Amino acid sequence: MHRPRRLPLLLLVLIGLLPAVARAQLPPPRFPSPHARPRAGVGGGVGGGYEFETRYFRQRLDHFSFSGEEEFFQQRYLVGRAGGWAGPGGPIFFYCGNEGDIAWFAANSGLVWEAAPRFAALVVFAEHRYYGESMPFGSKEKAYNSSRSMAYLTAEQALADYTVLLTDLKRNLSSESSPVVLFGGSYGGMLAAWMRLKYPHIAVGALASSAPILQFEDIVPDTIFYDLVSNDFKRESLSCFQTIKDSWKELDEQGNGQDGLLKLSKTFHLCQTLNTTGALSDWLSSAYSYLAMVDYPMPSEFLMPLPANPIKEVCRNIDKQPERSSILERIYAGVNIYYNYTGTVDCFDLDDDPHGMGGWDWQACTEMVMPMSSSEGLSMFPPDEFDYALYADDCVKNFGVRPRPRWISTEFGGHNISSVLEKFGSNIIFFNGLLDPWSGGGVLKNISDSVVAIVAPLGAHHIDLRPATKQDPDWLVSLRESELEIISGWLSDHYRARGGALFQRATNDDSAAS
């Protein structure tokens, strides 16, 4: 096991605090998140071609106490143009915002927009507190000022936000009887599933896409994430996998040699000379993890502009280098696909973290403690073990908070989830793509008739939610159709119980992506 070393605060914040292993060799696995400001302006806009209005709701900062000193903040939410909505009593499709700007998630969750007309549903995307424009205390600077100001950045508070917002929205629309279907991907998918469980009176069902609700404590093996990333590379090319696996030692050795850091900086076209090889390792590992998440069979610009099947391309580049190429030259050729597919980058700045989210670092240091290790055998990453004590100490040092590593499973469950939910709860779809390393913490088996798992062996991170494209493979078209059939059943049940079909349902043909 590598001895964890302590990084300076800045770097620690930049690379996130997730697993203690990050301070050894491994970067923190994070969920994908927006790397750019939203394309939509205030008051309305078009995200990914979807038309919506931007609204703000006066939201309570702390739902669970009554200090008498009430704090509120403006929570942003996007509402699709109401033209296609059935009107009062008609369905509402509600996306549970993740750890980032909501416009980005709206642009990347085409399924919600594209399915809405078929059900004459109103589309709502709600932004998560402390992200995007939904900042308590008036600004990000003030919201992120201290542990006192960040105290209310929790999943429970966010779920209560969505619940209060929906309740108010329905009342204002005179639409209290509307069935609400929750959507969410990644952390947003966890929120959608948890919200269906905690607030069944608010929503008739939830599509929880790529939601690793079991990635806590010892519910799943802590090596599963990196094993799955590694497997994505191994399935494309054993030599590619092996080159990456061999590269860490090579990196260390070169870094420790004469002018090693300078040489490494040149090999990898870095803008500035490295201070440690660790920063480079993290940069590489991070690319591999993200590549596994977005290993889609069509070109995408979700995180970075990428070709279809990006891991195949990365491995092809690693493998196809001239025979005399060194391991590190191959590695450089590989990650170029991720960091520079457009070929416009002259040099790379490792400090430039386009996916930086201080908010998620906080969440990882409070509730979202997901232990991550790298196994000696199956992983192409350097072996490392999760060291909780070190992890917790760093949270205290950097944020002034101590994590509660058992809180999530206490609050939301997780252990024996099948037996708990077999007789409790209903109407949840857990989607997972098996290429996605987060699928290791997902629900992969049907739990009951209505708490079901849809698994795509060739799918990556919430591919089902992505906008439809001409290149979508048949299995993807078909699984989206399965999801919508299930949702249709929830809505039919709802209206049947109320004695009538209040919503107009178009034919399936109308639901095709435009």
Added chain:
Amino acid sequence: MHRPRRLPLLLLVLIGLLPAVARAQLPPPRFPSPHARPRAGVGGGVGGGYEFETRYFRQRLDHFSFSGEEEFFQQRYLVGRAGGWAGPGGPIFFYCGNEGDIAWFAANSGLVWEAAPRFAALVVFAEHRYYGESMPFGSKEKAYNSSRSMAYLTAEQALADYTVLLTDLKRNLSSESSPVVLFGGSYGGMLAAWMRLKYPHIAVGALASSAPILQFEDIVPDTIFYDLVSNDFKRESLSCFQTIKDSWKELDEQGNGQDGLLKLSKTFHLCQTLNTTGALSDWLSSAYSYLAMVDYPMPSEFLMPLPANPIKEVCRNIDKQPERSSILERIYAGVNIYYNYTGTVDCFDLDDDPHGMGGWDWQACTEMVMPMSSSEGLSMFPPDEFDYALYADDCVKNFGVRPRPRWISTEFGGHNISSVLEKFGSNIIFFNGLLDPWSGGGVLKNISDSVVAIVAPLGAHHIDLRPATKQDPDWLVSLRESELEIISGWLSDHYRARGGALFQRATNDDSAAS
């Protein structure tokens, strides 16, 4: 409608803040709660003859935020002598403490103790935060100091307390797989039902006795409570009902006459001369409401020492007075049964509120807003309408907090509860006795196969939970048996799913009360 008048703060606190009508003619309906300190000492004791150990758990004050300034308090809980427990993996019967000293609820919830041996279950009674000995900040004085210190007195925090306590307790007992059955009566019953819904992974089922989870907003008519109290008197004697109904005008007229307050004070044997007739009206109304709650068919000392069928006795006393008796003399004779059944009281002190609970006043001013009106037609109480604006203003004035009248139904549901729970949730018994005025806010119909209502037409407030007595009518013995059969089914399901019967089950005969 009577114009609400403002009472001085002291009186307001004494009579509680529940309905605005309290400030007109009606006292606040409250749940029964302990009027005396527990009989059990620290470290162990016998409450109602049940043997337990007193323990304390270091509980987190705020489960839902992470300010970095962690506050903890000592939460008291009682654990039955473990001799009868099946051991690790065996059932745990967990009582969700109400708004009062837990030893009192333990002494008055005999069913839990008496049923435990039959299932070889471990008995745990957990005290609710801010009550009894479970005081944040080290003392009641400090805990009740201000809205800042009381901020965390909420149902959600209490549910999280129970969840965290149970999770820790099971771990310490190496008994993580133990099935937990929740019990609770009155507010404790609401907590038991909500806990089953919010934390299904913690408990396999809940017996929610006399839990008015629908007594919020407009879910049930706001006149139902006083109508039910009135009906309890009407069914015993129409003339008794009419005498009480006529008495309010009589009270007002006498109070307004020459030396009226002095005369009233003499008629009612008050220790001190009245300042207003309102205080006397409240004292009378309060007695009627409590009488309806504890209208048990056997003698009890739950709130006051009372005979069997106390309303029958009250009405008999009212009706049997000599014909020349005035209305108020009859009324005095009636309430004497409630306030002075033992005949030891020389004079009555209206300020002496044996059921005072500042904590519940706070809860009523934050989450627990239960609108209460008195109807012109069916009620024997003076007509009055719930005035929310006034209610809220008084909460601000007295506690520095503004209520959130819609929060409970937003957080826990309530509207259309049948359709929500028909397809969601399982394993809850809602017991209600129809003599109990709180049954108006209860679940009185089966919702699904496993979310069921047990209704006792002749039962009062959580009579099922009371210790068994020789005088118990057959219907009571039989409905307790039905409840235990259902609970037995939950436990069997649990063990069957785990492939074995780990707990010893005695024969039914063993379960008879000793």
